[in-house]
Amino acid sequence: MMTNVLFILIALTPIPVKTGPASPDDRVADQVVLRDGSVVLCQVLPNHSDRVHMIVRRAWVEKRLPERAAAWLHQDRLSRQRALVDRAQRLRQWRQERQGLGEPADAIGSWIDAELAHLDRREAGEPFPLMVVSIPRREVSRIDEQPEHRRRMLRQGWRAGFDRVEMMSETQLQAGLQDRGFAPGAIDPAPIDDLLPVPAESNRRWLARRASTEALTDPDLRFSRFGDLVLPDSGDAGTVDQAQMANAVGNLIGSLLGNTPGTDPMKAHLDRIEASGRIGVVVTMLETSPEFDRVAVETALLIRTAPGRWETGTRRRAEVRTADLPANAIQPLAADPQVRAAVQLLNGFGLGQVDPQSQQRGLAVGAATQRALGLARSALEADLNSVALRLNRAPIGPADGAAR
Template structure:
């Protein structure tokens, strides 16, 4: 019991500091490639994974007059309605008699969506600082967006075509592999993907560095026209943007301890390790207090923010493995809710010894080790300290796995801050 107690104290204290050592992340990433990747929390695709002999990537929709629309059918669609995403330039070139009516329908919906978006950005700006500070990307972006004309912008690269049941003769959908290839090609701006053979298109996409395998969605929001967006979706989008760009919105949780992550390049607070060890002692003795996370989230809300990222570390009871879960929390009408999450886990000792050595030599880690040894009454052996350090670096690797996966996922939800031009704005899905 004592061995597990003291090793756990050392491991958690070392983990807290090890996670924050930016120099160790490259080695953590090397270990992560050997670990089993966590499966994203995504819906199962409605399409088959692949179809035998599939050579093209576009769904084919034959209209009542015999013309063919190439694009991608979106699932699910409203009852009796077929929603098809298509590249606007392709439709203009191949269905010139149709696109005028489709764009007229689109304009009516775009006016309402643009008005809604502008009102939400203005309300968001009111909760931001009056004058943006250094590194405040969101406030600067909001000021640029609100300074722009609210009139119609450039047409989006993709158009969402809504077809009634009487408009369609036949529908031929491609498999999931082809569907992902088409979405990837649209995202990368590859020319004429609708008629390019699947194998050729896959090679071109791989050459651009986009990975098509896996279940992570390929988000096309920024290529679509604006559409009216439910409040819950907007809050999730705003929360993701804040969690990825604002300072002070990321936390690490061990047991009953919730501690803020320091800013990149900022040295960890020396008292953090001591606070973590104290919390671990209370957990082991069963003297835990109230959950500290609600108080942390109240502080976030008091700053006018609606998003926070919380990474929770769990150590197996037998100390054989460490797992981590990174989750986005967002503040809605009913208070704080847990949003998207990702997980990562590593077996004890999965991180290379060179990383353990680098962590052990860090002066702040040595200070925490000394603190643990002092409260251990001189009974903390070198073997215990080494095992604790291994646990700490393993936890750091698990955190890197989970946090990287969540950040990748949120990047597809968050608003794009690089440009204020209409064609670069993030657009909700139809």
């Protein structure tokens, strides 16, 4: 909150469901039609050039495609063995690199230790309810993918344990999910990692997982940027750090007067994070129109893919016009102690009093910034959660997963 105020003022279980099968057009499952006429109801993964990868429910395959089940189950066992070796190696490397943090309580480090101990037991017992199947593209006649909201509903149906969910229509499944308390909105990414074996994945995919997990867990990996000013984005609106505020105001005033830093203002932060062995950073950038009637917010995950090299992963952008705000939108900001502290600090820099008209305009921009921030950050949080490892959930073993 303090960071945003500065920018504003200065810049002015399975449950049987008894229902008939839905028509192909109404189903929530993707449909892959094979050249022999077989139909696979699944969720198609991002396609490679020569193969089709899809998530299928093991029980559905065994019942509906018994002639293919044996080969696919064998493929699944081989893939799991390779994936477990890769995951263990990557976790050990991650744990070693985080040694530089020196933190007595490291949530990610503790999770890695527990996960490494669990990997040897992860594939024992009953199989997981879902598996990934990979088939040559030449064996596929047609792929019919559903819109993203239906794909999310299918994942939620798998999580809820509905029987024959692949055959259900959107309306039928939506009613069942709402009865179970699943969110209908787009923000719920419906992760299903704990229903799947450890996946075989590329190094780039693993780096995205690791970076997303770090950005969601470590509080010092988020920053807000406005021009050449970069401030830590702790998300703590409960206190006003006067020293930090004064330093930020001084730096921004210097940049407005032409004292532009010679290096990227993010570089020192990225160097520090790299030295700590971490690879994920979230940077939120704020822009205001020259007329101060529109605010744009872009928030992005930066991923360190090599020493000294940071690339942009997922990003989200939102724009809000001050004219679209409700009439009382600025009142909470006007009463905020951080706003008053920032105004007093600006006055103390000898810039003259912040006149009421400028304050009103700044508060309107601030309210628009808050709304744009909420939209962009919520979307990015959903993206990160859809990729990140789930540290807040105990590792689900095969027996537990099959019962979900």
